[in-house]
Amino acid sequence: MTTAATLTARESPPRSKPRRDPAYWLYLLPGATLFVLIIAVPLVYTVYLSMTRWSGIGDPQWVGLENYQRLLEDEVFWISFKNTIAMIVAMVVVPTLLGLVLASVLFDVVGRRFHPHTASVLRAAIYLPQVLPVVVAGIVWGWILRPDGALNAVLSSAGLSFLEGDWLGDPDKALPSVMMVMIWVQIGYPVVVFMAAMERVDPELFEAAELDGAGWRQRFTAITLPQVRPETFVVALTCTIAALKVFGPIYALTRGGPENATNVPSYYAYFTFFKKLQVGYGSAIAIVLTLIIVVVAMAFMWAQQRGERREAGA
Amino acid sequence: MATTLMPSAVTETQPGPPHTKDRYRRGAARWVVLGLVAVVCLAMLVPFGFMVLNAFKSPGDYSTNGPLSWPSGFYTEGLETYWREADYPVKLWNSTLIAGSVAVLAVLVSLLNAFALGIGRVRGRVWIVGLFLLANMMPQEALVYPLYHFAKEVGLYNTRLSVIIIFTVIQSAFGTYLLASVLSTFPRALLEAAAVDGAGKWRILWRIVFPNLRPTLAVLLIFFFIWTWNEFLIPLVMLIDNSTQTIPVALASLQGDRLMDAPTTNAGSLISLLPAIVFFLIFQRTLTRGITAGAVK
Numbered sequence: 001m002t003t004a005a006t007l008t009a010r011e012s013p014p015r016s017k018p019r020r021d022p023a024y025w026l027y028l029l030p031g032a033t034l035f036v037l038i039i040a041v042p043l044v045y046t047v048y049l050s051m052t053r054w055s056g057i058g059d060p061q062w063v064g065l066e067n068y069q070r071l072l073e074d075e076v077f078w079i080s081f082k083n084t085i086a087m088i089v090a091m092v093v094v095p096t097l098l099g100l101v102l103a104s105v106l107f108d109v110v111g112r113r114f115h116p117h118t119a120s121v122l123r124a125a126i127y128l129p130q131v132l133p134v135v136v137a138g139i140v141w142g143w144i145l146r147p148d149g150a151l152n153a154v155l156s157s158a159g160l161s162f163l164e165g166d167w168l169g170d171p172d173k174a175l176p177s178v179m180m181v182m183i184w185v186q187i188g189y190p191v192v193v194f195m196a197a198m199e200r201v202d203p204e205l206f207e208a209a210e211l212d213g214a215g216w217r218q219r220f221t222a223i224t225l226p227q228v229r230p231e232t233f234v235v236a237l238t239c240t241i242a243a244l245k246v247f248g249p250i251y252a253l254t255r256g257g258p259e260n261a262t263n264v265p266s267y268y269a270y271f272t273f274f275k276k277l278q279v280g281y282g283s284a285i286a287i288v289l290t291l292i293i294v295v296v297a298m299a300f301m302w303a304q305q306r307g308e309r310r311e312a313g314a
Numbered sequence: 315m316a317t318t319l320m321p322s323a324v325t326e327t328q329p330g331p332p333h334t335k336d337r338y339r340r341g342a343a344r345w346v347v348l349g350l351v352a353v354v355c356l357a358m359l360v361p362f363g364f365m366v367l368n369a370f371k372s373p374g375d376y377s378t379n380g381p382l383s384w385p386s387g388f389y390t391e392g393l394e395t396y397w398r399e400a401d402y403p404v405k406l407w408n409s410t411l412i413a414g415s416v417a418v419l420a421v422l423v424s425l426l427n428a429f430a431l432g433i434g435r436v437r438g439r440v441w442i443v444g445l446f447l448l449a450n451m452m453p454q455e456a457l458v459y460p461l462y463h464f465a466k467e468v469g470l471y472n473t474r475l476s477v478i479i480i481f482t483v484i485q486s487a488f489g490t491y492l493l494a495s496v497l498s499t500f501p502r503a504l505l506e507a508a509a510v511d512g513a514g515k516w517r518i519l520w521r522i523v524f525p526n527l528r529p530t531l532a533v534l535l536i537f538f539f540i541w542t543w544n545e546f547l548i549p550l551v552m553l554i555d556n557s558t559q560t561i562p563v564a565l566a567s568l569q570g571d572r573l574m575d576a577p578t579t580n581a582g583s584l585i586s587l588l589p590a591i592v593f594f595l596i597f598q599r600t601l602t603r604g605i606t607a608g609a610v611k
Contacts, residue, residue, distance in 0.1 A: 023515060024434025028442075031427035031486060038483040039449045042460035049459065056463070105351055113344045120602070124594075125355035127602050131594045133544040133562040136586045139569055140365050143579050150364040150381040157382060184358065192602050245453045248546040252566060269455040270547065279459055286455040297451055 043290075050283035060280065067284035077285065080256075080263045083175065084244060087264060090179035091186045091243035096235055098183075099190025102126065104224045106191070107198040108206060109216060123195060127188035134185055138252025141181045142168065145253075168254050171261040178253055178262050185249065186242075190235045197228040233307075237300040244293050265289045362587075369393065369580040376577050392581035399573060400564045401556055402585060408553075409543055409560040409589070412477050417538040419482040421531050424489025429519050431490065432497025433505065443494050449487040454547050462551050472554050480548055485538045496530060497523070536597050543590065561586050 050067055052060035071077050111119035129137055144150045145167035152164040167177040201223065209219050247266040250256060256263035256271065265285060272282035368381055372389040379386070396402065427446070431439045461480060462471070470476040500523065508518050524531075546562055553559045559567070565586045568574055574582065594601060 021434060021515075022436075024430040024436050027426045027430035027434065027515070027519075028436060031423045031490065034423065034479070034483045035446070035449065035487070038461070038480055039452070039457065039487070042457040042464070043452070045460040046456050056459075102351070102354065105347060109344060109347045110351060114348060118348070122351055122355045123602055124598055125358050128591075128594060129358065131540055131544075131601060132587055132590045133546070135544075135546045135562040135566050136583055136590075137361070139565060139579065140361050140583045140587075142569075143576060143583075144361060144364055148381075148576075150368075153381045184361075187358075241451050247455075248562075251546070251550075252569070266453055266455050266547075269453075270458075273455075273459050274551065282455075283459065286453060286459075289453050290456045293451055293453060294448065297448075 046283045046286055049280055050287045052280045052283075054279040055277045056279050063280065067281050068288075070281065071284055071288065076260050076263060076268060077265075079260050080265045080268045083262060083264050086175055086179055087182060087243040087246050088240060090182040091246065092236055092239040094183050095186040095190050095239060096232065099187060099194055099235070100225070100228070100232070101220075102187070103191045103194035103198060103228075104216075104220050107195050108219060108224065112203075112206070119195075123188075123191060126191050129185050130188040130192075135248045135252045137185065138181065138249045141184075142253050145177055145181075169258055171258045174254055174258055174261045178249070181249060181253065182243075182246070186239060189239070193231050193235050194228050197231040198224060201227045229307075230304075233300065233304045237297065240296055240300070241293055244289065244296065365580045365583055365587075368577055369584040371577045373575045373577055376575070381576070389577070392575075392577040393585060395573065395578050396568075396582035396585065400568060400582065402561075402564075404557060405559060405561045405564045406589065408474060408558060412474050412481070412549075412560060413539045413542040415478045416481040416485060416542040417535045419478070420485035420489055420538050421535050423482060423486040424493050424534065425519075425524070425527070425531065427486065427490040428493030428497050429515075429523060431494040433500060433518075433523065434515075435498075439494070443491055446487045446490045446494075450484070450491065454484075458548060458551055461548070465552060471552065472558055474553070474558055476552050477549055477560075480552075481542045481545065485541060489534050489538070492534070493527070493530070496527070500526070533600055536600055540590070540593065540601070543593075561589070 049060060051062060051064055053063050053066075054060035106119045106123055110122065146152075147164075147166045147169065149167075151167060155161060155163050165173050168174050205223055206219060209223060214222065245266055246264055247270065250262060250264055250267045251270075254262045256267045266289065269282050269285040269289065272278050272285060276282075364381065367385070368376065369392060370389050371379075371385045372387065372391065375383075375386045375389065430436050431443060436442070461476075465471040465473075465476045470479075504522055504526075505518060508522050513521065543560075544562065545560075546566070549560045549563045550566065553563055556564075565582050568582065569579070
């Protein structure tokens, strides 16, 4: 459910007169009240809890910045952030690059040389994992990757028994396996967004390039890539945030194991809250994660605006 | 988790240009490309194939013949076991009730917020929209413990209502952001004409703005429904018993249970995915096109 869309609130066209009728505040009232109750107050409370020691019962005990100090020395915390980098590779880098190529092939080759319908059907297959409950998909994958699951059965019937393994139980294999599943989950999103972007482009542009003898590769670099740049930013930002927040698939596949090989900050926070009952420490993890997300999002927006300004200036 | 979907530009699929040159339609290379893409798409569907294949096997069949064999009989006991143990119809109703209520309420709240921000242009609206956007990016872990604690205090713990309220706010944070940007370009002339005719704000909202926004609102409604349907962390924390849990939470809680042998796991996954697949087939066009309003200038 992560979503962020454009990076700047769109400024309105010049207004006739700056009419500001305070009565409009009434319309904001229900939304603002709910926002304060469900987002603002809990967030502030989590910040407070992150400076306490608390098991969830009795009164929180103020400890200042102790939890944050502890975080710096907590090996699991660092492992979980290192694993986030792997999640960014699996959920941002690979899907964006692969998505660009797939979308372009589907749109420019399949859509134009066969039929747009063929392209839509293929796109639907790629997109399907995006609309399914990711936890359920994770459970199916968890069974496929079990030692007695479908993947090993396929390998052994293909005569590749030496490749078999405990895909989620072996600390060396677990992270790459989870990454593969995340690529499978994520790939449909960039494909759909990029194909929608390509549909915006004047088809004559592609045709003219083709008449001039430009192959798919040239059309891809000269037309497609520059045209979908704004979407690339949006995709990269939303996928990065999703990667930083990933929880459900980890819960379903490995619960962060084996030996924290697949632990990520959001699962670590959940585990600290509800299994270890260290609410203060869990809050500190959650707050650090929140700060990282905010910084990353701002960096993206800043980069995008700078890119736009440069383009406008050129 | 995060199905990150960005509503993206609704453009009709371009029908092939009328004057497509024939020679560009020929050639063997395009068949190779189509073959490769088709292989990728099939690979995407393979996990579902394995799931269906093993959902109808008896445990004995599975343990003798393994996961790749064709079922020796059409065995539905796995499905029945899961249906009964998980009390599937109740879960289906819970998921539908929660996702449906959230979709409607969140669209409504988004519309009201966006009316004040986009049309009313209240003071500080850029900051307010920014706040909603931030709320949307925030990890739910930063909210979940206080929400869990407060819900217990006020007696909303383990109720579907708690989850409905929470997701109404979370989804409407995105909706507000999106609709505010759509409404900031709403034709002023239309609003002014209505105001001259003596229409108040409430009337303008429902008679002018709402009908014009209806297609966008419908798309938002569908996305909110799916996003809420697929949510996991907060329902996992908030809903602890059989009568309140949603479909994904129920399956995850039974995972690892001794009654969940491989065929039952697959059968349970199959019926847990089914509603989402049906939904996808119905709304495929909307979902794969999305909405780009606001996403791309």
